[in-house]
Structure formats: structure tokens, C-alpha cells
Amino acid sequence: MRAANAMKHYHHQKLSAITLIKTRASELKTLGELLRFYRRLYGKTQKEVAQDMHISYQQYQKYEYDILIPRQVNRARLSHALDIAPELINAHCIA
Secondary structure: OHHHHHHHHHHHHHHHHHHHHHHHHHHOOOHHHHHHHHHHHOOOOHHHHHHHHOOOHHHHHHHHOOOOOOOHHHHHHHHHHHOOOHHHHHHHOOO
């Protein structure tokens, strides 16, 4: 019985954390804010994300600083590298 209660508590905490993340992500105004939030959430550096995407870290920085809007191919790479829904990335790329 104790194990079942512990699992319920763990599951509830996990759902609460996911809800908090989704709520926070929906408050972010720019693509750069969204990328920075998820990168920090996963404990990655800009260089690590850039390597995952097969781009230079300078190019990734320009996305995070809202200097460049990524083309569609790099939006897909961002989605994969930071585990962000493609729809969320695309919604933040609308100029």
C-alpha cells in the first residue's frame, strides 16, 4: 500500500511540474526567451544545443538573442535538440 501511495505522489508531482513548465512556456513572448527557458531547463549550454543541431554556436546565439529567425529546417532541429513541440516553435517565429 505504501508503494502505491508513493507512486501516486510521484505521479502527481510529475504532472504538477509538467503543468508548471507548460504554463511558464506559454508566458514567454519571443523565440529567444522560449529557447533560453528550455535550454536552461535541460541544463544545456548554447554550444551543446548548437552541436546537437549541427550549427555554429554563434548562429544559435542569434536565435536566442532574437537576431535571427530560424528557417524551417533549423526549427525542426531546435524542436529535436530541446524537446519542444514544433508548433510552439513555429508560433514564436511569426514576425
